[in-house]
Amino acid sequence: MHDMKDIFDTVKSNRISENIVHQIRGAILRGELKIGDRLPSEKDLAMKFGVSKSSLREAYRVLEAYGLLEIKQGMSGGAFVKEVDLKTIKDGLVNYFFFQNPSIREYTQIRTFIEPEVVKICALKITDNDIDYLKNNISEMEKEVDGENFMSDLDCAFHKKLADITENTMISLIVESVQTALINVKRMLQMNHDFLTMVCDGHKKIVGALCERDPDKAGKEMLQHIIEVETGMLACKNGDMVLTETGILKSDTGR
Template sequence: MVLFKPIKTSRASEDVFVQLKTSILSGTFKSGSKLPSERELTEMFEVSRGVIREAIRMLELSGFLSIRQGHGGGAYVTDLTLSHVSNAFLDLFQTNTLSMAEVAQVRMFIEPEVARLAAINFTPAHAQQIDEAEAREHGTYQSLTDQIACLTTVHKVLANICGNQFFEAIVRSMLKITAEMVQKVVPDPYALHGPGEHIQLIKAVKAGDGPKAEAEMHRHLKDFMISMVKLEKEYRQQMKAQP
């Protein structure tokens, strides 16, 4: 049985949240496992059910738990993946905590380095992966979402090839934020980014030329991110207008 410390402070739900979160991160409660019942947690922490419910709700909103109803229902530990990072940054952007100018600054700093590392780590085994990503840009799109996904696949592939999972998580987070804004305020993504714009970048990566790949990524992103920063005002206005 897991032993928790009884809660005696006025911020009881936050303290319960921290202890449960620590237990999940340490592996005491593994992915897919069910937390003890509300009654059991109430007894362990020596708090009210309301406190437990609030802590569980905080864990659910943070992506650590999913709540299942019906027979066998309860609070289950989710499969923690890097996608949680992307969702968290998107939430910060949507609530105007992060600005597009800040996202642009980080993209201009990190993605050229990601391209350089991808060139250094590139092997013949990666060729098909990156060629297929480039080919997707020239295909037929099923929707605006699909079009944006196809035009950004090369960035995701390079982030994967670079060999740093943290860089990959950051790149995917920034791409998710960019996609959110493009979908809201750019009817035709081709106005910002057409197919085939990654060709020189891909050539540099395939050649194993790190400095060239870094320079090509910087060149590719520069005008695009300037346009995105200018579009943020329109995005914020549209978000305010939503019911």
Template sequence: MTRSSRNSDLEFQPVVGPRPADEIIAQVREHLQQGRLKVGSRLPSERELSSQFQVSRNSVRQALRSLANMGLLDIRLGANGGPVVRGGGAEAVLSGLSDLYALGTIRPEHLTQVRVLLGVEVVRLACSAFDDSELAVLRNNVQEASQAADAGDLARRTSLNLDFYRILARMTRNPILELLTDAVLVLTERFVEQTGRTSNRSVMPMRRKMLQLLEQRDADAAADVMRQHLMQLQRIYLKAAPAGNAGQASAAQASAPSRPRSAKTPAAARNAAAVD
């Protein structure tokens, strides 16, 4: 377990404005941006912060809670607890996007547009950045997805289908692209579960073609294949999208009666609907 470290040189300035919590947040963020606070750094105690900022402990508590909700701090309990700088912050990005999606601010057309733009540039960059071991991981993913399709294992195939894009994002060596890809995929899965899955008929041929182009490091051709595939999915998803607020679809989906599923032949199982 990584131990948090206390930065003894860290000092905060007294707060003088009418919104003390906001000014506390601004000072903490400035220390993060300047590198004076790093992942694992432990802030002073609530009592010490109250003294440094010259505000009430309630104002400090409010600011720390907001910073925790942003994904910047982790409030730990116990003798060695207190506010500690978190690593990554992916949860905060996903949480914020999820809230906007649920509220209808992010609509299906926004989600699918970003997925096309992001997916195309990810594969283009991956073509020039990956190594052989990473390509082997991607090749194994495609093989396992094909086996899951043959076995009619819908849940595993869906998981592997989405992991394909995550592996590509890791191959770029760009943590921002990894974070954004993961957030978009989580929202995509949620959206597709509400509107209906896609046929697997075109997925595996696209995967195998992508592997071939990656092996050749043909970035333009790989980007073109990804663009065509994601735009096809975009048309399918938007056609199935419910009218009105996208976030309201989950309630309708939950209240819909379930239908019995008929047994599938091997060929039907391979082409059964999945999230991609």
């Protein structure tokens, strides 16, 4: 009836460091260790666990990679419990998406699900300060369109700002991660001057609708913007890159 695989997890390595990681992560997730708590020194904790310093240090490196610990050197240094930050998660997603290599169509699809809804909420919650921020973002971006500085992170910041207005952590995380991944693709494709102008115009229309506090109009403007971006990217040809149904490939690697 049931295969054993359905019942038991495969037993992984018995590495000491993994055991320690499991214990400390568990203590944090159970709330026994709080943000800012300092763990005993390497020497003491290694003794307590009955392991060598090297094994403990490997565990520390892993927990640090998870973003759960921060290790400080020097007197009154040590290992401190830390809140996992956005950067840790975003870096992880970058690693993941590198192998997944989503297609432009996939990026567009997830964006059309979320971002029009986001701006609908924004239209109801946005403050004058927020609008100032967005207008400023657009004018900074227009400067870059003319200059050499090319795109930078202003596009990402625009969409993240809108997501942040929803005050929903998960939405912010998703929007920012998708934007970051997408902007990497744009960089690879080396989008041209016209494309950047189009992006600025789209952003202006969205902010215009938000100024009127019109949710439906904002939603429609965002949807159109997303589609225009997709069209622009699909139209873009670049010698090194190949756009396919299943992703963006470097042609020279022949993957």
